[in-house]
Amino acid sequence: MAKRKGRTEMEVGPDGVAVITIINPPVNPLSIDVLLSLRENYEQAFKRDDVKAIVLTGAGGKFSGGFDITAFGQKGNWEEPEVGYISRVLLTETLEGARKPSVAAIDGLALGGGLEIAMACHGRIATSTAQLGLPELQLGIIPGLGGTQRLPRLVGLSKALEMILLSKPVKGEEALDLGLVDAVAPADTLVSTARLWALEIAEFRRPWIKSLYKTDKLEPLGEAREILKFARVQSQKQAPNLQHPLICIDVIEEGIVSGADAGLLKEAVVSRELQSSETSKSLVHFFFAQRATSKVPGITDLGIVPRKINKVAILGGGLMGSGIATTLILSNYQVILKEVNEKFLKAGIDRVKANLHSRVNKGKMTQEKFERTISLLKGVLDYGQFKDVDMVIEAVIENVSLKQQIFADLEKHCPPHCVLASNTSTINLNLIGEMTRSQDRIVGAHFFSPAHIMPLLEIVRTHKTSPQVVLDLLDVGKKIRKTPIVVGNCTGFAVNRMFFPYTQSALLLVDHGVDPYHIDSVVTKFGMPMGPFRLVDLVGFGVAIASGLSYLENYPERCYRSMLLPFMMEDKRTGEAVRKGFYLYNEKRKASPDPEIKKYIEKSRSIAGITPDPKLMKLTDKEIVEMVFLPCVNEACRILDEKIAVKASDLDVASVMGMGFPPYRGGILFWADTLGAKYIYSRLEEWSKTYGNSFKPCSYLSQRAAEGIPLSAAANQAKSRL
Ligand SMILES: C[C@H](O)CC(=O)SCCNC(=O)CCNC(=O)[C@H](O)C(C)(C)COP(=O)(O)OP(=O)(O)OC[C@H]1O[C@@H](n2cnc3c(N)ncnc32)[C@H](O)[C@@H]1OP(=O)(O)O
Numbered sequence: 001m002a003k004r005k006g007r008t009e010m011e012v013g014p015d016g017v018a019v020i021t022i023i024n025p026p027v028n029p030l031s032i033d034v035l036l037s038l039r040e041n042y043e044q045a046f047k048r049d050d051v052k053a054i055v056l057t058g059a060g061g062k063f064s065g066g067f068d069i070t071a072f073g074q075k076g077n078w079e080e081p082e083v084g085y086i087s088r089v090l091l092t093e094t095l096e097g098a099r100k101p102s103v104a105a106i107d108g109l110a111l112g113g114g115l116e117i118a119m120a121c122h123g124r125i126a127t128s129t130a131q132l133g134l135p136e137l138q139l140g141i142i143p144g145l146g147g148t149q150r151l152p153r154l155v156g157l158s159k160a161l162e163m164i165l166l167s168k169p170v171k172g173e174e175a176l177d178l179g180l181v182d183a184v185a186p187a188d189t190l191v192s193t194a195r196l197w198a199l200e201i202a203e204f205r206r207p208w209i210k211s212l213y214k215t216d217k218l219e220p221l222g223e224a225r226e227i228l229k230f231a232r233v234q235s236q237k238q239a240p241n242l243q244h245p246l247i248c249i250d251v252i253e254e255g256i257v258s259g260a261d262a263g264l265l266k267e268a269v270v271s272r273e274l275q276s277s278e279t280s281k282s283l284v285h286f287f288f289a290q291r292a293t294s295k296v297p298g299i300t301d302l303g304i305v306p307r308k309i310n311k312v313a314i315l316g317g318g319l320m321g322s323g324i325a326t327t328l329i330l331s332n333y334q335v336i337l338k339e340v341n342e343k344f345l346k347a348g349i350d351r352v353k354a355n356l357h358s359r360v361n362k363g364k365m366t367q368e369k370f371e372r373t374i375s376l377l378k379g380v381l382d383y384g385q386f387k388d389v390d391m392v393i394e395a396v397i398e399n400v401s402l403k404q405q406i407f408a409d410l411e412k413h414c415p416p417h418c419v420l421a422s423n424t425s426t427i428n429l430n431l432i433g434e435m436t437r438s439q440d441r442i443v444g445a446h447f448f449s450p451a452h453i454m455p456l457l458e459i460v461r462t463h464k465t466s467p468q469v470v471l472d473l474l475d476v477g478k479k480i481r482k483t484p485i486v487v488g489n490c491t492g493f494a495v496n497r498m499f500f501p502y503t504q505s506a507l508l509l510v511d512h513g514v515d516p517y518h519i520d521s522v523v524t525k526f527g528m529p530m531g532p533f534r535l536v537d538l539v540g541f542g543v544a545i546a547s548g549l550s551y552l553e554n555y556p557e558r559c560y561r562s563m564l565l566p567f568m569m570e571d572k573r574t575g576e577a578v579r580k581g582f583y584l585y586n587e588k589r590k591a592s593p594d595p596e597i598k599k600y601i602e603k604s605r606s607i608a609g610i611t612p613d614p615k616l617m618k619l620t621d622k623e624i625v626e627m628v629f630l631p632c633v634n635e636a637c638r639i640l641d642e643k644i645a646v647k648a649s650d651l652d653v654a655s656v657m658g659m660g661f662p663p664y665r666g667g668i669l670f671w672a673d674t675l676g677a678k679y680i681y682s683r684l685e686e687w688s689k690t691y692g693n694s695f696k697p698c699s700y701l702s703q704r705a706a707e708g709i710p711l712s713a714a715a716n717q718a719k720s721r722l
Pocket residue numbers: 026027029030065066067068069070109111112113114116135136139142143144145147288291292
């Protein structure tokens with residue numbers, strides 16, 4: 001018999017309350033087994049004369065993380081007997097329409113389907129720390145168990161739209177203010193409070209509320225229509241490529257205009273369709289890819305546990321160092337920040353303060369919390385206080401000999417267990433550690449700028465880095481709420497290396513006649529936050545040229561050398577910082593195209609001996625996207641082939657969180673597989689003949705194209721299919 005995926009259990013107390021508990025660790029998702037077991041328990045509770053009321057709760061301090069995402073798009077051995085059976089029959093007719101009341105006792109989380117079941121109950125009691133929300137849109141679907149109808153009726157249309165469209169949960173106290181829950185209780189009296197509440201409803205001492213038919217919180221029709229109109233405009237503005245937020249608004253509108261039952265039916269029909277959409281498949285893939293990053297073969301499966309890191313030292317208070325310090329103190333780590341003189345030290349600490357102040361100004365941090373957080377940071381000018389640090393993160397300028405000297409000093413001043421990390425974004429870690437005997441403790445902790453905001457942390461291990469050190473850094477990464485990807489050591493590591501061809505190909509296209517502003521616009525329409533030229537402006541030409549040179553040195557055979565950036569730099573057009581790069585920037589940093597750049601483009605073309613190619617000037621948007629991204633896919637394939645990345649899904653996460661690749665396309669390799677290895681190979685091969693080696697397909701790609709194997713299939717899977 002197949003193993004059951006979760007269940008519910010029922011216990012009837014002498015008070016006449018049946019407590020039904022959802023049990024499906026770790027987050028009690030609603031699998032079909034859970035839902036069928038829930039139906040069984042409810043039927044029993046309805047039949048039993050000794051049951052007067054029901055409390056629904058979740059095991060292990062968590063109500064439910066929602067519908068079981070692993071079951072999306074899978075044909076199990078159970079099918080809904082009719083469209084929307086779970087929502088319309090089980091939750092609405094059976095549970096909400098019952099003659100015995102149910103009260104949800106919510107601790108931990110009630111997300112998606114979890115909150116939807118709770119909203120079908122006649123009352124809800126939550127702890128103050130419980131998180132309640134409908135994050136389904138993040139998975140490319142809409143709330144499918146009545147959420148689009150019940151949430152607006154409980155909290156009003158505007159707030160419901162905010163919670164659903166932004167996938168923004170609320171905590172217990174706010175839920176109480178909004179009317180989403182009826183009371184807040186401490187965790188240890190949560191269930192007993194819910195029991196009493198349920199009994200009081202059964203005895204008509206409290207109102208018996210069916211949220212599906214509540215109307216008092218809904219705005220009048222005219223006002224509701226205006227709110228929905230505004231929401232549509234906002235959704236289109238925020239994510240023009242996504243349809244499901246608009247569909248969700250239509251479903252909410254249906255309920256308001258034609259009544260909750262009609263809304264529920266439309267919700268069920270649409271939900272079923274959306275579950276098999278490409279957007280949902282991509283977003284679900286991305287959800288699991290993110291979780292898979294912290295499972296690293298040879299590290300997290302060894303049975304070792306992370307050591308406790310109490311105190312972290314950061315070297316360098318520049319943009320990166322101060323950002324890293326901010327992140328660490330925000331997660332309650334004690335941090336010492338070392339600089340070379342008083343002036344730099346003060347500037348570094350001021351940057352950290354400014355980062356925190358911006359949170360205070362946005363209302364995300366109280367002044368009191370600001371004081372407590374900043375008190376965790378201490379500035380120093382020497383190594384005197386490094387005796388008891390557990391981890392050092394070096395974030396000085398990219399200079400090999402300086403870093404070598406620093407690591408040699410660190411070896412002398414830090415305790416022998418201390419993790420020695422570098423935030424370098426390009427330099428080989430073996431070089432950095434060359435002057436030490438501590439190479440097993442040296443690891444890369446590559447943060448992305450601004451470090452206190454960007455969610456990705458690239459952890460770089462060399463052949464000598466010990467698994468314990470990688471595990472320690474993975475644990476810190478988790479505590480500071482970063483998504484870590486563990487990669488091998490090479491120039492550019494995984495993220496920057498994969499991203500390098502993005503700008504290169506764009507420069508090649510411009511040299512051959514394509515307008516840079518057109519490229520930016522097409523790439524932005526595809527879903528990137530900004531195009532390659534706007535990005536170069538943001539990063540600054542100095543950094544872009546330096547990293548270009550480092551790639552040229554290490555991967556000369558596949559680098560395209562454009563002189564465009566150096567020519568522009570000669571005229572001090574170095575990017576957004578000086579308000580002049582590919583774009584001109586006004587005092588509000590708004591970018592506008594500059595016809596003057598034509599002269600630099602012409603100079604760059606003539607030095608490269610290129611006459612504009614009429615074929616390229618007529619490229620479709622799709623072709624431009626492919627000429628910019630397929631070389632990145634090619635590089636991702638090399639990274640996998642060289643085992644710099646452990647698995648393809650890590651590169652999907654890296655592309656989304658490090659490059660801004662649209663998550664609704666699943667990540668760069670997931671997207672590439674929708675095009676197919678064969679197609680990608682043929683495109684690259686053709687371009688390489690005309691435009692040179694920067695397009696030449698690598699052997700991994702050629703092989704997979706020849707054998708018809710997806711680019712993201714694991715190596716052993718690929719072999720087994722040979
Ligand atoms: C019909 C309905 O309207 C449709 C729905 O309900 S769709 C689902 C809506 N719910 C969600 O989107 C919530 C998704 N989950 C989350 O955001 C987070 O996992 C969480 C906030 C619940 C917990 O976060 P956290 O404590 O950091 O743990 P996290 O590592 O993410 O998850 C723990 C495990 O539970 C799994 N999990 C979490 N939510 C799940 C779900 N809804 N279904 C299946 N598995 C789930 C994760 O994959 C992970 O598995 P692993 O240990 O094998 O990697």
